[in-house]
Amino acid sequence: MDLHRTFGEVVIWEDGILRHAGRVDMTRTALEGLGKSLRSTDEVVIEATGNSMAVSRVLTPFVTRVIIANPLQVKAIAQAHVKTDKIDAGTLASLHAAGYLPQIWTPDAVTERKRRLAARRYQVVRHRTRIKNEVHSILHAHLIPKCPHADLFSARGRAWLARQPLPDDERAAVNRHVRELDRLAEDLTVLDREIAQAAIDDPAVKRLITITGVNLAVATGMVAAIGEIGRFKSPQKLVSYFGLNPRVRQSGLGAAHHGRISKIGRSHARAMLVEAAWAAAKAPGPLHAFFVRIRARRGHQIAAVAVARKLAVLCWHLLTKDEDYLWARPALVASKTRGMELQAGHPQQKGSRRGPAYAYNVKALRNQEMLVATQAERSYERFTAQWEPRRPKDVARGRLKPAGRK
Structure with missing residues (x-):
C-alpha cells in the first residue's frame, strides 16, 4: 500500500x-x-x-x-x-x-505513548524558548540593557521588565508573550507529571538517571526512542540510530574523509542527548574531562556533540549489561529519584523521617561525592595524556609518504 x-x-x-x-x-x-x-x-x-x-x-x-x-x-x-x-x-x-525490503521496528502501545509524550514535551519547550527569544529581541531593539537578575522571567525579572520604557505596542507584545509563557508552563507541568507516572516503575529510566547530566526527561526520551535495546547489536548501531555518527566518504585507495554528523534518525532523542551533554560537561567527572579534551582541539560545539555520542554509547552499555553508571553520585541519584516521585504525584514526607535524597542537601556529603567525581576526572586525564594521534595505516606500512617528508 x-x-x-x-x-x-x-x-x-x-x-x-x-x-x-x-x-x-x-x-x-x-x-x-x-x-x-x-x-x-x-x-x-x-x-x-x-x-x-x-x-x-x-x-x-x-x-x-x-x-x-x-x-x-x-x-x-x-x-x-x-x-x-x-x-x-x-x-x-x-x-x-x-527479501530486500528495509523495514523499521514497530513499537508497542506503551512505548509509542512514551514517544508521543516526549515529542510533545520537546515541542512545548521549543515553543517556550522561541517566545523568550522574542522578548529578548524586543528589549535589544529598544536598547534596553541586559537584565541584572539571573532569569528575566522570574518574579524579580518580571518586575524589572515591567519598569523598562517600551512603546505601547511593544509593551502589549511583551505582556502577551508573558501570558503565553505562563500557559505553556501549565502544559509543561501536566506533561512532566504524565512522563513521571509512566517512568516511575521503569528500571531502564532509573538506570539511565545515574549518568551525570541525564535527568528524567532525557532518560524517558532515550528509553522511548530505543524501545528494545536488544535490537541494537553494538553501541555504534545506537549511535547511528540517533544520527550522531559522522558522514564518511572514501573511494579506492584514497583516505576516508569524515564530515558532519548524519542527523538521520530520532531528532528528538538527539536534541535531548546534546542537552544532557552540556549539563554533563559542567559537572566534575570523566565526561567533563572528555569534553575539555575535545574542546581544546575542535571547539566547544563539536565537543558537546562528541559528549552526546559518548552518552549514547553509555546508554547502550548500561541497558545491555543491566548496570548503573560506574561514577554515579548516590546522593544526586537519590535526589533525582525523589524528584521523579514528587513529579508523579507521590505525597511529601514530613517530620523527622529522612530518605536517601536528604544526603544531597548536606553540603559535606555533596562535596565528598564531587571529590570522588573529580578524582575520576583526573584519572581520565592521566589515562589520555599519553595518547598520540594514530597514523594512517598506509603511512605506517610505508605505502604513502607522510606529509612534509620527501
Whole structure:
C-alpha cells in the first residue's frame, strides 16, 4: 500500500504477478473492509508516514503481519524516473517478495505513548524558548540593557521588565508573550507529571538517571526512542540510530574523509542527548574531562556533540549489561529519584523521617561525592595524556609518504 493523507493505493503481489486492487479511503471503516477481504496468511507492506502506525493497528488482526518500510532506505522509490502511486506500491511488494525490503521496528502501545509524550514535551519547550527569544529581541531593539537578575522571567525579572520604557505596542507584545509563557508552563507541568507516572516503575529510566547530566526527561526520551535495546547489536548501531555518527566518504585507495554528523534518525532523542551533554560537561567527572579534551582541539560545539555520542554509547552499555553508571553520585541519584516521585504525584514526607535524597542537601556529603567525581576526572586525564594521534595505516606500512617528508 502506498499511503496518503486521504487514501491508499493497493497493489497485490501473488505468484510473481502484480495486480492493481484500487484505492482505499484512510478511514477505520474502509481499512477494516480491506482487512476482511484479505486472507489471514497475507502480509501487508506500507511505508513509514504520519498515519502508518494507525493503519498498522487496524490491519494487524486480519493478516499475518504488517511491515512498515523505511522510506529513507527504499531507494527504488525515491530515485525512480517514472513515479506513480501504483508503481510505488508495486515496488514495495516486489522488494518484500525478493527479501530486500528495509523495514523499521514497530513499537508497542506503551512505548509509542512514551514517544508521543516526549515529542510533545520537546515541542512545548521549543515553543517556550522561541517566545523568550522574542522578548529578548524586543528589549535589544529598544536598547534596553541586559537584565541584572539571573532569569528575566522570574518574579524579580518580571518586575524589572515591567519598569523598562517600551512603546505601547511593544509593551502589549511583551505582556502577551508573558501570558503565553505562563500557559505553556501549565502544559509543561501536566506533561512532566504524565512522563513521571509512566517512568516511575521503569528500571531502564532509573538506570539511565545515574549518568551525570541525564535527568528524567532525557532518560524517558532515550528509553522511548530505543524501545528494545536488544535490537541494537553494538553501541555504534545506537549511535547511528540517533544520527550522531559522522558522514564518511572514501573511494579506492584514497583516505576516508569524515564530515558532519548524519542527523538521520530520532531528532528528538538527539536534541535531548546534546542537552544532557552540556549539563554533563559542567559537572566534575570523566565526561567533563572528555569534553575539555575535545574542546581544546575542535571547539566547544563539536565537543558537546562528541559528549552526546559518548552518552549514547553509555546508554547502550548500561541497558545491555543491566548496570548503573560506574561514577554515579548516590546522593544526586537519590535526589533525582525523589524528584521523579514528587513529579508523579507521590505525597511529601514530613517530620523527622529522612530518605536517601536528604544526603544531597548536606553540603559535606555533596562535596565528598564531587571529590570522588573529580578524582575520576583526573584519572581520565592521566589515562589520555599519553595518547598520540594514530597514523594512517598506509603511512605506517610505508605505502604513502607522510606529509612534509620527501
